[in-house]
Amino acid sequence: xxxxxxxxxxxxxxxxxxxxxxxxxxxxxxxxxxxxxxxxxxxxxxxxxxxxxxxxxxxxxxxxxxxxxxxxxxxxxxxxxxxxxxxxxxxxxxxxxxxxxxxxxxxxxxxxxxxxxxxxxxxxxxxxxxxxxxxxxxxxxxxxxxxxxxxxxxxxxxxxxxxxxxxxxxxxxxxxxxxxxx
Amino acid sequence: xxxxxxxxxxxxxxxxxxxxxxxxxxxxxxxxxxxxxxxxxxxxxxxxxxxxxxxxxxxxxxxxxxxxxxxxxxxxxxxxxxxxxxxxxxxxxxxxxxxxxxxxxxxxxxxxxxxxxxxxxxxxxxxxxxxxxxxxxxxxxxxxxxxxxxxxxxxxxxxxxxxxxxxxxxxxxxxxxxxxxxxxxxxxxxxxxxxxxxxxxxxxxxxxxxxxxxxxxxxxxxxxxxxxxxxxxxxxxxxxxxxxxxxxxxxxxxxxxxxxxxxxx
Numbered sequence: 001x002x003x004x005x006x007x008x009x010x011x012x013x014x015x016x017x018x019x020x021x022x023x024x025x026x027x028x029x030x031x032x033x034x035x036x037x038x039x040x041x042x043x044x045x046x047x048x049x050x051x052x053x054x055x056x057x058x059x060x061x062x063x064x065x066x067x068x069x070x071x072x073x074x075x076x077x078x079x080x081x082x083x084x085x086x087x088x089x090x091x092x093x094x095x096x097x098x099x100x101x102x103x104x105x106x107x108x109x110x111x112x113x114x115x116x117x118x119x120x121x122x123x124x125x126x127x128x129x130x131x132x133x134x135x136x137x138x139x140x141x142x143x144x145x146x147x148x149x150x151x152x153x154x155x156x157x158x159x160x161x162x163x164x165x166x167x168x169x170x171x172x173x174x175x176x177x178x179x180x181x182x
Numbered sequence: 183x184x185x186x187x188x189x190x191x192x193x194x195x196x197x198x199x200x201x202x203x204x205x206x207x208x209x210x211x212x213x214x215x216x217x218x219x220x221x222x223x224x225x226x227x228x229x230x231x232x233x234x235x236x237x238x239x240x241x242x243x244x245x246x247x248x249x250x251x252x253x254x255x256x257x258x259x260x261x262x263x264x265x266x267x268x269x270x271x272x273x274x275x276x277x278x279x280x281x282x283x284x285x286x287x288x289x290x291x292x293x294x295x296x297x298x299x300x301x302x303x304x305x306x307x308x309x310x311x312x313x314x315x316x317x318x319x320x321x322x323x324x325x326x327x328x329x330x331x332x333x334x335x336x337x338x339x340x341x342x343x344x345x346x347x348x349x350x351x352x353x354x355x356x357x358x359x360x361x362x363x364x365x366x367x368x369x370x371x372x373x374x375x376x377x378x379x380x381x382x383x384x385x386x387x388x389x390x391x392x393x394x395x396x397x398x399x400x401x402x403x404x405x406x407x408x409x410x411x412x413x414x415x416x417x418x419x420x421x422x423x424x425x426x427x428x429x430x431x432x433x434x435x436x437x438x439x440x441x442x443x444x445x446x447x
Contacts, residue, residue, distance in 0.1 A: 015220070022225050026232045026301050034305040052187060055194050063201065063210075064217050068225065070302040070309040070339050070346045074202040081198055085191060137353050139374045143306040 014060035017041050022068065034147040036111055038065060038080065040155040043110050046088055047103060048162060058084045072129070075121045083114035100159070107155030111148045222344070225300035225311070233438055291406060291445040293327075294318055298439050299344070308352035308373065310335075310439065315343045318446075323404045325445045332433045333357070333398060333409040334442060345444075349436050350411065351379055359411055360399040361390055361428075368399055371411055371430065377437075379412055379430040386426050390417045396430055406445065 021038040028035070038061055045054050062077035069076045087110040095102055095109075204210045294314060302309035314320055324337045326347045335355065338348035348355050353374030359381060361367040365388040369381045381396060394414045400407030412430040419426035 018221065019224060019228075021303060022221075022300070023228055025303055025305055026225075026228045027235065036305070038303075052190050055190070059194070059197060059201070063213070064221060065303050067214065067218050067221060068300060068303040068311065070304065070307055070348070073205050074198075076303075077201065078198055081194060085194065089187075137374045139376075140306055140353055147305060 010057050017061050018064040031146050035154050036151045039111050040151050044158045072125050079114050079118040082117050086113050103159040104152050104156040107152030111151040115144045229300050294444045294446050308349040310347045312345050315345050316340045317342050320345050325405050326442050328442050331409050333411050358399045358401040359396050362395045381428045383425045
């Protein structure tokens with residue numbers, strides 16, 4: 001039963017993250033439409049829950065996002081999941097200092113790895129499938145830079161909001177009678 | 183690395199590989215179709231709402247250039263009225279000449295009207311999703327137009343019921359084109375420069391003037407001759423470069439598209 005509950009929870013979360021990402025890309029004006037909401041929300045879940053099985057959620061989000069992707073199937077999915085795994089490994093083993101600014105750095109590193117893997121896979125796809133060659137223009141690098149910075153900042157904001165919200169919702173502050181303990 | 187993490191990482195990579203293989207074998211199609219069934223209508227609503235919001239706030243962009251643009255518009259209208267009369271006369275003359283020559287009108291392409299249902303999730307690309315796919319006869323590379331023949335992009339990816347358009351201002355877009363000048367200069371129109379386009383590889387000895395129109399040259403597969411792309415805004419002809427290039431204004435606003443048509447064979 002708990003497994004079914006978990007699957008439903010993951011499915012609903014994945015749908016919500018996908019929709020929020022589509023919302024940001026379609027509704028926000030430039031440069032806010034460059035925020036990678038999917039990466040920032042998934043990283044936030046990783047940081048807050050500190051549970052590695054959240055990666056299954058990333059796989060679900062990756063599958064849903066592939067529906068709206070314009071490139072070969074799998075490139076987005078692999079980039080998303082691998083970048084999250086690598087960022088998680090880096091934050092557990094290399095960037096072990098736990099300060100609020102590390103969240104911003106994690107966001108930047110996560111999005112950078114995502115884009116790096118994305119470009120490498122696109123290059124291999126071009127070579128292996130002999131498709132039209134991907135043109136690496138300055139504007140692509142600039143757009144990626146904007147995306148990396150904004151996603152890092154968004155993760156930072158999301159982290160501050162969620163930690164404040166979670167501390168408000170913590171049951172420790174409530175007495176058995178329901179009156180707030182201050 | 184803890185043993186548990188290692189195991190998880192291996193499982194995840196295995197699942198990824200299997201998912202991609204299953205996708206190409208069509209095994210996961212029912213999951214993808216289910217997700218598409220839920221997500222596409224919501225994405226369409228989001229896209230339409232986005233268009234409405236952007237339209238409502240367009241007046242905020244008004245600035246000092248508005249007056250100048252208005253005056254230009256009035257001048258353009260005057261010229262347009264004169265041209266309209268001339269066109270009508272030429273049309274009548276053309277019909278008469280066709281009758282004389284027993285001309286048989288042949289058109290190789292068929293128009294398939296469709297609605298934009300969403301945008302690509304990748305912010306570095308300018309791709310739109312349409313509600314028709316391979317079932318309707320759409321193929322990769324087919325041109326997509328609005329109005330009476332304004333090119334907005336080419337089909338870049340197809341599914342059964344949906345397809346993606348790579349807009350002409352996308353950083354990967356390249357269209358073989360020609361300028362409607364004295365020399366009928368050939369070149370390639372490329373995107374990736376924000377809202378404007380660039381026409382490259384124009385021979386340096388050919389004269390290109392501002393406001394001249396750019397159309398498709400028909401020198402690539404599936405692309406007919408004569409689809410309007412835009413007008414010349416700036417010409418860059420530098421002595422040390424083998425070719426000159428032109429900055430173009432697209433013939434239509436590519437950020438507010440709702441209904442388009444695919445030119446199918």
